[in-house]
Amino acid sequence: ETGVTQTPRHLVMGMTNKKSLKCEQHLGHNAMYWYKQSAKKPLELMFVYNFKEQTENNSVPSRFSPECPNSSHLFLHLHTLQPEDSALYLCASSQGALQGEAFFGQGTRLTVV
Amino acid sequence: GQQLNQSPQSMFIQEGEDVSMNCTSSSIFNTWLWYKQDPGEGPVLLIALYKAGELTSNGRLTAQFGITRKDSFLNISASIPSDVGIYFCAGQLREYGNKLVFGAGTILRVKS
Numbered sequence: 001e002t003g004v005t006q007t008p009r010h011l012v013m014g015m016t017n018k019k020s021l022k023c024e025q026h027l028g029h030n031a032m033y034w035y036k037q038s039a040k041k042p043l044e045l046m047f048v049y050n051f052k053e054q055t056e057n058n059s060v061p062s063r064f065s066p067e068c069p070n071s072s073h074l075f076l077h078l079h080t081l082q083p084e085d086s087a088l089y090l091c092a093s094s095q096g097a098l099q100g101e102a103f104f105g106q107g108t109r110l111t112v113v
Numbered sequence: 114g115q116q117l118n119q120s121p122q123s124m125f126i127q128e129g130e131d132v133s134m135n136c137t138s139s140s141i142f143n144t145w146l147w148y149k150q151d152p153g154e155g156p157v158l159l160i161a162l163y164k165a166g167e168l169t170s171n172g173r174l175t176a177q178f179g180i181t182r183k184d185s186f187l188n189i190s191a192s193i194p195s196d197v198g199i200y201f202c203a204g205q206l207r208e209y210g211n212k213l214v215f216g217a218g219t220i221l222r223v224k225s
Contacts, residue, residue, distance in 0.1 A: 104155035107153075
């Protein structure tokens with residue numbers, strides 16, 4: 001139990017599908033993040049939310065749409081993805097935005113076919 | 114860009130051996146973090162470093178924040194099979210709004 005829970009753990013979707021990834025943190029943190037992890041590449045920060053407000057969008061294509069209804073929940077809505085979007089998508093949280101230790105969920109392994 | 118150079122890329126060592134890996138950059142960091150990632154899991158924080166020169170241990174793991182603030186190393190003593198995984202360094206760049214920048218990782222394999 002990491003305190004940050006992601007669902008689903010695995011997802012296979014077609015390029016015309018719409019799906020959503022969910023993240024929930026039980027740590028009382030104020031900031032939440034989405035990262036993309038591709039093989040043999042460093043983790044890439046996608047989005048940052050601080051107190052439900054988006055404070056960072058790292059030039060992510062619009063086919064990825066985040067949503068943060070409250071400080072404990074974060075979603076990543078996916079539509080018309082490309083095969084190169086296949087990766088491990090990691091959610092993380094921290095006490096303050098871009099400060100100190102980030103705690104990660106187990107990730108969603110996404111495959112786009 | 115704000116790049117961290119992590120080395121080595123991979124290691125295949127004998128159980129019981131000590132392990133050393135490091136991260137370097139041309140930029141100055143406020144914080145260094147070391148994470149371990151097991152297959153199919155998210156990264157788990159091992160050690161956090163906040164001051165230049167700081168040396169911190171967590172069991173068999175020891176990490177140091179370089180004096181120049183541009184590097185950090187992680188040592189694992191007397192490796193065991195469960196040490197297998199990918200180790201990532203991460204740093205918060207003062208000039209980059211304190212965003213976490215990650216190294217590419219060191220893959221550790223241990224022979225029993």
